[in-house]
Amino acid sequence: MSFQTIRRPSASGSQSARSVTVRRASRADLPALERIEAESFSGDRLSPRSLRTLIARPSASVLVAQLGAEVVGSVIVLYRRTASVGRLYSLAVEPRARGLGVAVKLLGAAEEDAVSRRQSAVRLEVRADNAAAIALYDRAGYRISGRRTNYYQDGETALLFRKTLAPQKAAASVARAAAAAR
Template sequence: MTPSPATAAVRVRRAELSDLDDLVALEQATFDSDRVSRAQFRRHLDSDSARVLVASANRRRFLGTALVFFRKGSRVARLYSIASLPEARGKGVGTALVDAAEAAARQRRCQALRLEVRTDNANAIRLYEGLGYRRIGSVAKGFYEDGSDAFRYEKTLA
């Protein structure tokens, strides 16, 4: 499959232990709350139930990351976190990370990928809906540390 022009320059790979400092720095630069800690990233890098992905272009610093969780015996994966640097937004980084998360879920024979998104994050909502995600269930009240609500989304994987 040929990458779309929007994501052609963005490369996504599985994160390694040597990426830990960059993962933490990106997380801190991107989020004010609900951050994945250094200890959590370290645990997820070695975990069979998680996949940490990093996006970059031209071998420069990270442009974004994604964290996908898998539950033993479940055919549904969860996109737990996705982050991109402000200067990388609108350049295909989010799309490339979601595509890679879906590929990781398919490798694990998952039939769907679910995620939560802040109800006030219009850009992320537009991204997910544009990639075929559909809202499921009711609003998750007070989902985030700061009390913000979340929408839940799901995409069936072919």
């Protein structure tokens, strides 16, 4: 998997030396992952035990985004041996790092990971009231495939999204989404 670097703009608007990189998570990232979960989700959070299990599970990819040396975001994709569709289970970015292209970068890395595992598509659920995430997925080429009422702990509806992946097209569509987000 190859990952791009996104430069974080400085206060003056120019590019700084700090950049966002994406890598596989390790157990050492657990405190940061727990913090990001707590800051990103009011309910339906992954427990520390679940995060630890997912990091170790071969059928899951847990990727983290770093801004400099600090972990500021994560994405989790689940796979089944008998299926060709990956499930984007969680995408979270710390509030202070939002708007810097971190989510776009994580989404692109998740798609690259799915392609490397010979997945033909990625599916996900998102809260119907999460306009920012819905816009992100729409820009990246995801399409609504259904809805589930009372899906979340607080009774909120989930919109179901799906994107068909082609090895060359996955990287190109994420690059377009990144350009549109600028």
